[in-house]
Amino acid sequence: VQLQASGGGLVQDGGSLRLSCAASGRTFSMYTMGWFRQAPGKEREFVSAANWNGGSIYYADSVKGRFTISRDDAKNTVYLQMNSLKPEDTAVYYCAAVRRYSGNYYDQNVFDYWGQGTLVTVSS
Numbered sequence: 387v388q389l390q391a392s393g394g395g396l397v398q399d400g401g402s403l404r405l406s407c408a409a410s411g412r413t414f415s416m417y418t419m420g421w422f423r424q425a426p427g428k429e430r431e432f433v434s435a436a437n438w439n440g441g442s443i444y445y446a447d448s449v450k451g452r453f454t455i456s457r458d459d460a461k462n463t464v465y466l467q468m469n470s471l472k473p474e475d476t477a478v479y480y481c482a483a484v485r486r487y488s489g490n491y492y493d494q495n496v497f498d499y500w501g502q503g504t505l506v507t508v509s510s
Contacts, residue, residue, distance in 0.1 A: 387411045387499050391481045394504030397471055401508070405466040407481030407501055418487045419457055419464040422494055423477035423506075430480070435491035436464060444491050449475075471508045478503040 393405040407419070420435040434455040435444045443455055454467040464481060482497035490496060 387414075387417065387483055389481050389483060389499055389501035391479065391501035391504040394479060394506045396507045396509065399471065399473060399508055399510050401471050402467070402469045403471065403506060405468065405479055405481075405504060405506075407464045407466075409462045409464075409483060411462070413485075414462040415459040417483040417485050417499075418491065419455075420482045420484075420491055420494075420497055421455065421464075421466045421479060422482060422497075423475075423479045424503075425474075425477040428477075430494055432492040432494065433479070434466060437488060437491075438486060439488060446492075468506070471506075473508045473510045476506060476508050478505050 388410040391407045418438045421433040422430050423433050424430040432446050436455050436457050452470045457464040480503045481501040483499040484497045
C-alpha cells in the first residue's frame with residue numbers, strides 16, 4: 387500500500403490543522419492506521435492510531451483531548467484533526483499502516499508502510 391500525507395503548514399499557537407493520509411489499494415479497511423511525528427533533533431514518536439478491527443483508537447498522552455484521529459474506509463483516507471496546537475507540536479508528521487494488526491501501536495516498528503511526511507509548524 388502507498389500512503390500520501392498532506393495538510394501540514396504553518397499555524398499560530400492555539401490554531402488548528404487537519405492532516406490527511408490517502409492510501410492506495412482496495413483493502414484499506416484491513417489496515418491499522420497510525421500517525422507518528424518527528425520533531426527536529428528528536429526521535430520519531432507515536433501520536434495516534436485507529437485499529438482496523440472494531441475501530442479502537444489510541445492517543446499519546448501529549449495529544450489527548452486536542453487531536454482526533456478518524457478514518458473513512460470508503461475514501462481510503464485517515465485524518466488527524468489537530469486543535470489547540472502548541473509550539474511543541476512542531477514536527478514532521480507521518481502516517482503509517484500495518485495490515486490486520488492489533489497490539490502495541492506505540493511501536494513504530496510494527497508498521498510496514500509509511501507516508502512521506504508533512505511538516506507542521508506552530509509559531510508562538
